[in-house]
Each structure stands twice: as structure tokens, then as C-alpha cells.
Amino acid sequence: MNTWRNASLAVTAVALLALTTACGQEKGTASPNGQAVGNAAPAQQPADSGYGSDGGYGSDVGADTAPKEAGQLAVWDSQKLGKVLTDSEGFTLYRFDKDTAEPPASNCESDCAKAWPAVPAEKAEAAAGVGASLIGEVTRADGTKQLTVGGWPMYRYAEDAEPGDANGQGVGGTWFAAAPDGKKAAVNADGPSGAQADAAGLSVRKDPELGNIVVDKRGMTVYRFKKDSAWPMKSACTGDCLKKWPVVAPVPKNDVDGVTTKGFVTFDRPDGIQQQSLDCWPVYTFSGDAEPGDTNGQGVGGTWYAVSPDAKLVGAAK
Numbered sequence: 001m002n003t004w005r006n007a008s009l010a011v012t013a014v015a016l017l018a019l020t021t022a023c024g025q026e027k028g029t030a031s032p033n034g035q036a037v038g039n040a041a042p043a044q045q046p047a048d049s050g051y052g053s054d055g056g057y058g059s060d061v062g063a064d065t066a067p068k069e070a071g072q073l074a075v076w077d078s079q080k081l082g083k084v085l086t087d088s089e090g091f092t093l094y095r096f097d098k099d100t101a102e103p104p105a106s107n108c109e110s111d112c113a114k115a116w117p118a119v120p121a122e123k124a125e126a127a128a129g130v131g132a133s134l135i136g137e138v139t140r141a142d143g144t145k146q147l148t149v150g151g152w153p154m155y156r157y158a159e160d161a162e163p164g165d166a167n168g169q170g171v172g173g174t175w176f177a178a179a180p181d182g183k184k185a186a187v188n189a190d191g192p193s194g195a196q197a198d199a200a201g202l203s204v205r206k207d208p209e210l211g212n213i214v215v216d217k218r219g220m221t222v223y224r225f226k227k228d229s230a231w232p233m234k235s236a237c238t239g240d241c242l243k244k245w246p247v248v249a250p251v252p253k254n255d256v257d258g259v260t261t262k263g264f265v266t267f268d269r270p271d272g273i274q275q276q277s278l279d280c281w282p283v284y285t286f287s288g289d290a291e292p293g294d295t296n297g298q299g300v301g302g303t304w305y306a307v308s309p310d311a312k313l314v315g316a317a318k
Contacts, residue, residue, distance in 0.1 A: 070119045070147055070154070073127040073135075078177075080293070081166060081185040085127065085149065085178040090163025093119060093154045095182065097174040101151030104138040108155065116155040116168070116175070121145040130180045150182025170290025201251035202276075204258040204309050210295060213306040213314055214259050214278070219292025220285045222248060224313055226303040230280035233267055237284065245284040245297070245304070247275035260310050279311035 071088030078084045085093045094116065098107045108116050121137035124147045136148040147154045157168030157175070168175050169185075177185040202222070205215045214222040223245065227236035237245050250266045263280035275282050286297030286304070297304050298315065305313040 068117070068120070068156075069122060070124040072125045073130070073149075075127050075129070075180050076164065078166065078185070081169065081177050083180055084166065084185045085154075085180050085182075086163070087119065087156070091156055091160055092164075092166045092168065093149075093178045094157055094168050094175050095152040095178045095184065096155065097176070099153050101148075101182070104136065104148045104151045104153060106138060106140055106146055106153040108153075109141055115158050117158065118144070118146040119154040119156060121147040127180055134181060148182070149178060149180075152178065152182040154178060154182075170294055170296055171288050173287045173290065176290065200257035201255035202248075202257070202259045202278075205293075207293075207295060207306070210298065210306050210314050212309055213295075214283070214309060214311075215292070216248060216251075216285060220289055221295050221297065222307050223284050223286055223297050223304050224278075224281050224307050224311075225284065226305070226313070226316065228282050230263070230277075233265075233277065233280055233282070235267070235269060235275070235282045237282075238271065242271075242273075244287050246287065247273055248283045248285060250274050250276050258309055263311070278307060281307075281311055283307060 068087075070093075073093075074086045074088065074090065076084045076086045076090065076092070087093060096106075096108050096116070099105060100107075106118065108118070118140060122145065124135060126132045126135045130149075134150050136151065137145045138148050138153055140146050155175075157165075157171075159165075159167045166177050169177050179185045199215075199217050199219065201217050202214055204212050205219065205221075207213050207221075216222055225235070225237050225245070228234060229236075247269070253261050253264055256264070260279060263277060265277050265280065267275040267277045267282050269275055277283060286294075286300075288294075288296040290296075295306060298306050305316045308314050
């Protein structure tokens with residue numbers, strides 16, 4: 001009897017060791033153990049759910065929405081974004097992908113308009129070098145007149161604190177700084193957006209604020225979610241969360257440059273999606289990052305952080 005019991009315990013120990021080795025010691029594929037946990041709202045961010053899923057508005061703060069005249073428009077030559085349209089005080093003007101230019105129409109109302117105040121059309125003048133015919137107006141649902149440039153309704157962003165800020169760039173994958181003709185501001189190919197065509201599937205980029213962080217083949221920042229778990233490997237990002245935080249697809253181990261391959265396994269999610277992991281932590285990108293070099297997902301909800309080359313959370317409180 002004791003012999004049978006000891007043999008059974010030995011088999012169990014070997015099985016446990018095999019599972020442990022599969023996650024954390026460089027094996028190929030790990031399957032989830034148990035159900036993914038719920039998407040609980042983090043403290044102090046009830047409207048954001050910790051995922052940045054705020055309807056694409058990018059802010060749930062109570063902004064001062066009193067209309068402010070645009071005055072004489074100007075052009076800011078941004079090293080990162082190229083030529084950007086501003087108001088007379090130098091604040092960046094934005095356009096919304098869910099609007100239309102032909103015919104001009106605004107689809108930003110209610111809470112959206114608190115985060116993205118509409119720029120009044122009254123007394124707005126074209127920037128130097130921009131044809132006056134590009135300047136127009138559209139009547140909003142509340143009857144007010146909003147400035148349009150090239151047919152696109154113009155907005156400011158409540159979280160731009162001072163002239164030259166462009167914190168709204170790429171928010172929700174739908175908000176972009178406006179070029180002088182109302183189109184999206186062009187990204188400078190020589191700037192931080194210049195991802196190499198032959199870049200590795202995962203590599204390291206030196207960010208001026210965050211230091212060395214992991215990026216994917218496109219140069220997009222890679223993130224981890226604090227509510228996930230490495231052992232057992234589980235993802236707490238499901239459903240709508242995945243629309244905001246797409247998974248990093250599996251990457252061959254030989255297509256990695258400067259990034260740890262410890263715990264470099266493919267996570268078979270309960271929803272059938274395969275996801276890359278680093279040191280057994282599932283990794284993601286952020287839909288609010290519009291271009292290589294963006295780190296708009298950093299610190300979102302106090303739960304999302306860029307990933308260091310050794311798979312640690314960058315800038316997260318311990």
C-alpha cells in the first residue's frame with residue numbers, strides 16, 4: 001500500500017514539475033488553468049474600468065467646456081507630428097475619425113464634448129499659408145457653430161494643459177492632431193515613428209521617459225496588465241477589453257532581439273486566441289497608440305504598463 005502511495009505522489013510531483021517548467025522555463029505552449037477573472041473596476045477610475053475603454057473620449061474629467069474663440073489660427077512645426085494646426089494661443093486642434101467632412105458633421109456630443117470641446121467658428125481666421133476657403137463651420141446638435149477646416153470639425157483636448165501639448169494624439173485610435181488643411185498631421189518618418197521594415201518580432205526601444213521598453217515588429221509599445229497572472233497563466237482582459245488592448249500574436253523565439261526568452265510561451269486563451277507571453281506574463285499592445293513611439297497606454301487605470309526587456313512592469317509602484 002505504501003509503495004503504491006509513494007509511486008502516486010511521485011507521478012503527481014513530476015506532473016507539477018512539468019507544468020511549472022512549461023511556464024517560466026522556456027517551453028512552447030501553456031494552456032490556461034481555470035477561468036479568466038472578471039474585469040473588476042480599479043479604484044479611483046470607475047468610468048474607465050482600468051482598460052481605457054471610455055468610449056474613445058480619452059478623458060472622464062469634468063473639463064471647463066466654456067467655448068473659447070480660435071482667433072488667428074497658426075501652424076506648429078512638431079518634430080514628431082509634422083505641421084500641426086493650433087489656435088491663436090498655440091493649443092493643438094484635433095479631428096475625430098467618427099466625424100465626416102463631406103458633408104461636415106460632428107459626432108462628438110455630451111460627455112465626449114467635455115473631453116473634446118468644440119472650437120467655435122466665430123472670428124476664426126485661417127493660418128498663414130492656408131487658403132481661406134478651407135475655413136468653414138458646421139451647426140452642432142445644440143445649435144452652436146463649430147469651426148471646420150477642410151470640412152473636418154475642429155476640437156481642443158481637455159488634457160492639453162499648455163501650448164505645444166498633443167496629449168490627444170491617437171486617443172482611442174480615433175483622435176488625431178489636425179494638419180493645416182484639416183487632414184491628419186503627417187508623422188515624421190525620421191522621428192520616433194520610423195520603425196524598420198526588417199525589425200525583429202519583439203525588440204527593445206529606448207524611450208526618453210520610460211527607458212528601455214519592449215516593442216513589436218511595427219515598433220508599437222508592448223504592455224502588461226497588473227490583473228493578469230503568470231502562474232497559473234491567466235488573462236483578466238476579455239471581451240471589450242481586447243478591443244482596447246489587442247494581444248501580441250505568437251512570435252518565433254528566433255525573432256527576438258534584446259528581449260528575455262524566459263517563459264517565452266504561447267498562451268492558449270479560453271476565447272481561442274493565441275497570445276505571446278514574456279516570463280509567462282501575457283502581453284498586449286494599445287489601440288490608443290497611433291504610431292510607433294507612442295506610450296499612451298502607460299499607467300492607464302493604474303493597471304497597464306509598458307514592459308522592460310526582462311518582462312517587468314515599467315514605472316509601476318511596487
